[in-house]
Amino acid sequence: MDRMSKNKRYLLAAAVPIIILLCMLAVPLSVRFMGTDILVETEPYDPRDIFMGDYVYLSYKISQVDIDKFPEELIREKDVKKLEKFRGHPIYVLLKKDGKFHVVDKVLLEKPSEGIYLRSRLEDMYVFIYRAENLDRLGRIPQYTTKEELDYYTKVYLDYNMERYYVSENTGKKLEAMSRAGALVARVKVYKGYHLLEELFPEETMNGAAVQY
The missing domain is CATH 1.20.5 (Single alpha-helices involved in coiled-coils or other helix-helix interfaces)
Structure with a gap:
């Protein structure tokens, strides 16, 4: 036994x-x-070291989300303490097709029952807090606001954990240059909020052919 x-x-x-x-x-x-194949656009990205030897860092247009895509309970909340409770909260970014690419339709706090969506977390609370502290009772932006300040009022950054595209070490210089110019398209496979970054290719080709290193 x-x-x-x-x-x-x-x-x-x-x-x-x-x-x-x-x-x-x-x-x-x-x-x-x-999963379902979708195409998303990248944006110009120019840090000091965009190419790190074994991966290229990417910035996506769907990462900069207009504030009006978020639920009203976040946009209109004036209590900063209540807003802070949403930090780290899971969110679901519902996508829709606009021409050749998928773009953000709206952001949900609850998992949708249908549609193509990406999972993320609400880490960038600065915009909501900034609005709560600076917008008037009617939610209007002050007239003296500069363009730089306007971004703080209207754009929220989201991380999808697909900002790194791994390549063989000491390769990928073409990707580096195209990433800096925002000239890449990402083919992403999405299933129930999860994703796989399948490939990158120049937007000018739009034939799905992977970039050759």
Whole structure:
């Protein structure tokens, strides 16, 4: 009896890492085989070191979301303490097709039952707090607001965890130049909020051919 118990424990110990590995693979495999292909535009990105040796950093147009795409309970809230409670809250970015590309339709606090959407988290609360502290009772922007300040009122940055595109070390200079110019299109496979960044290619081609390094 003791030997059988020991054997079960050994088998269980051996099975645990295999189960964990299978769980880790379940999501990307589901996205790969059941996901929907979408195209999203990149924006010019020019940090000091855009090309880090094994990946290129990307900026997407769907990452800069207009404030009016968010729920009213966030846009109209004037209590900063209530707004802070939303920090880190899961959000779901519902997408719609506009021409060749998918763009942001609206941002939801609850998981949608249908449609193509990406998961993210509400980390950039600065815009909402800035509005709460500076907009008047009617939600109007002061007339003396500069263009730079206007971005603080109207744009919210979202991170989709697909801002890095990995390549072989010391390669990808073409991608670096095109990323700086915002001339790349990303083909992304999406399934129930999860995603896989499949490939990048020049917008001028629009034929889905991957960039050659």
